[in-house]
Amino acid sequence: xxxxxxxxxFGEFGPLLWNLVTTIHHKDAIEHHPGHLWVIWGPxxxxxxxxxxxxxxxxxxxxxxxxxxxxxxxxxPAGTTITLREVPWALDDLNxxxxxxxxxxxxxxxxxxxxxxxxxxNDGLGFDVTLAVHGSSDFDAAMLVAGxxxxxxxxxxxxxxxxxPPGLWP
Numbered sequence: 001x002x003x004x005x006x007x008x009x010f011g012e013f014g015p016l017l018w019n020l021v022t023t024i025h026h027k028d029a030i031e032h033h034p035g036h037l038w039v040i041w042g043p044x045x046x047x048x049x050x051x052x053x054x055x056x057x058x059x060x061x062x063x064x065x066x067x068x069x070x071x072x073x074x075x076x077p078a079g080t081t082i083t084l085r086e087v088p089w090a091l092d093d094l095n096x097x098x099x100x101x102x103x104x105x106x107x108x109x110x111x112x113x114x115x116x117x118x119x120x121x122n123d124g125l126g127f128d129v130t131l132a133v134h135g136s137s138d139f140d141a142a143m144l145v146a147g148x149x150x151x152x153x154x155x156x157x158x159x160x161x162x163x164x165p166p167g168l169w170p
Contacts (some may be wrong), residue, residue, distance in 0.1 A: 019075035020059060020082075021045050024067060031069040046087035047094070050122030060087035087124035089152060096121060097148040098127065105131075116161035127154035132161045 005086075009163055024044050031040040041047070044087070046060025057080075061067055064086045076082055098120065105115040117130035126148075 016057075016075075016077060016080065016082075022073065023071050023075040024061060041060070041091040041125045043090050045091050045094070046085075046089065046124050047091040049087065050084055051083070051085075056081040056083050058083045058085055060085055060091075062087060062090050085124070089124065089126065093148070094126070094152075097152060101127070101129070101153070114161055116158060117156075121154065126154060128154050128156070130156045130158060130161075145147050 020042060022028060044061050044063060046062055047052045049058040049060045051058040059082060061084050101105040102118060107149050114132040119128050120127055
């Protein structure tokens with residue numbers, strides 16, 4: 001289990017994030033495992049949400065009704081302002097789907113479809129996937145493999161992948 005002391009020592013979370021996640025889930029630690037995506041965030045935590053309009057930290061939760069505002073206020077340091085926004089997917093779901101959908105596209109023949117870009121949407125609503133398509137493909141199969149709902153993936157289809165920006169590749 002990952003504790004507040006460990007969050008301060010290793011810097012992966014910082015006290016604010018650790019306090020929010022543990023408060024929302026009524027825990028005193030965050031479970032983790034080896035590997036790149038090693039934190040188990042829980043079913044309510046949607047992660048940081050990018051909001052260019054507001055000058056505050058915005059975090060996603062999957063069920064605002066399940067959150068006690070008084071408890072959350074107690075987890076936020078004095079002088080810090082945050083906003084909680086309801087999002088459809090927990091960060092654990094997005095992490096699991098990310099690995100599954102990338103694996104699906106990696107296994108496809110090059111002459112069928114090419115993954116040009118893949119990124120988690122800043123609004124917490126799923127993924128942006130950019131594909132170059134050569135021939136016909138069943139794109140819903142990727143979502144079935146990953147077990148994700150259809151509206152978690154936003155596709156953009158191109159005839160071919162654009163060249164990388166200058167200086168990106170040697």
